[in-house]
Amino acid sequence: MKQNSGRILFFLCLALSMAGCTAQPVDVVVQKKTAVEQPEALVDEKVMVAEDKVMVTEDPVVDELPTKVNLNVAFATQAPNSDWGLPYQEACEEAALIQARKYFYNEKLDKAIMDVEIKKVVEWETAHFNLYTDTALSEVKIMADEYFGLDVEISEDVSVENIKKQLARGFLVIAPTAGRELGNPNFKQPGPIYHFVVIRGYKGDNFIVNDVGTRKGEGYVYAADVLTNAIHDLAVIDGQIFRPYEEVALEDSVKQARMLTGAPRVLIVKDKGDGFKIADPDD
Structure with a gap:
């Protein structure tokens, strides 16, 4: 009985150890994508909008003259x-x-x-x-x-x-x-x-x-x-x-x-x- 208990305890520790090694790196990768890549795209988009507004002039733009x-x-x-x-x-x-x-x-x-x-x-x-x-x-x-x-x-x-x-x-x-x-x-x-x-x-x-x-x-x-x-x-x-x-x-x-x-x-x-x-x- 003690031998079986020892085996069970050994396998439980091994499982917990493996779970800890696989889950944490996944979390880090996701956090990197969220914290670095996504905000950069949002910032670029805002800058483009701001630049577009600066380029707008008061006079109406005519791309093609009416006949x-x-x-x-x-x-x-x-x-x-x-x-x-x-x-x-x-x-x-x-x-x-x-x-x-x-x-x-x-x-x-x-x-x-x-x-x-x-x-x-x-x-x-x-x-x-x-x-x-x-x-x-x-x-x-x-x-x-x-x-x-x-x-x-x-x-x-x-x-x-x-x-x-x-x-x-x-x-x-x-x-x-x-x-x-x-x-x-x-x-x-x-x-x-x-x-x-x-x-x-x-x-x-x-x-x-x-x-x-x-x-x-x-x-x-x-x-x-x-x-x-x-x-x-x-x-x-x-x-x-x-x-x-x-x-x-x-x-x-x-x-x-x-x-x-x-x-x-x-x-x-x-x-x-x-x-x-x-x-x-x-x-």
């Missing part, structure tokens, strides 16, 4: 009551910005509103720039930002592709032009020397614009190459901005030639800016 864009921008001419005297004959910049303001703020626009708004912004310009007749794009940008409360930037890229890209993002493009290069038959001939249009869309090789210089200007179509070739800001000559209206002693042909030396650039209007109401003229 047609035509933003619904309300229209009224720069001479809403068919009065082409001052200030209206020189109010294309103002009328273009008024349309952009109304579009992004979803505000009403008609002839009466355009008339009132032109007079108000002309008063503001006169107080801030001491002029309103011919404003350079840099000054138009200031108006857009400080007076109209719009988010804008000047772009030196006036290629057809870039303008289409901006429109596909839902932005408007306000373009200063050597107006006579547009060849619009609805202008009082020979047409304006310096003129602004609101580019609101495109289809194929054409741009769709609101041209405030004619009552037939709503959704007017210009060939894309004609419009982009006409885009010119006011030239800077001998350190001074060339303002055609003020150069009364110059022949129109000379003014036109000087306009063609102005840098090609446009104003991209993205959305509402920091301001949410039109400034008072005295602000």
Whole structure:
């Protein structure tokens, strides 16, 4: 009996010893996989997400341009009551910005509103720039930002592709032009020397614009190459901005030639800016 008891005790000890040698290494291997491999994967995933967020920009990304864009921008001419005297004959910049303001703020626009708004912004310009007749794009940008409360930037890229890209993002493009290069038959001939249009869309090789210089200007179509070739800001000559209206002693042909030396650039209007109401003229 003692012999049997000894044998039983021996085999029990042997079994317990073997169980202890096999179970513990398995636990260690599992713990290593849990503690090292799995957390590394989770950390990598979080870093990738964080990096993705950093790469996101405010401007919408357009991978492929739609075949047609035509933003619904309300229209009224720069001479809403068919009065082409001052200030209206020189109010294309103002009328273009008024349309952009109304579009992004979803505000009403008609002839009466355009008339009132032109007079108000002309008063503001006169107080801030001491002029309103011919404003350079840099000054138009200031108006857009400080007076109209719009988010804008000047772009030196006036290629057809870039303008289409901006429109596909839902932005408007306000373009200063050597107006006579547009060849619009609805202008009082020979047409304006310096003129602004609101580019609101495109289809194929054409741009769709609101041209405030004619009552037939709503959704007017210009060939894309004609419009982009006409885009010119006011030239800077001998350190001074060339303002055609003020150069009364110059022949129109000379003014036109000087306009063609102005840098090609446009104003991209993205959305509402920091301001949410039109400034008072005295602000």
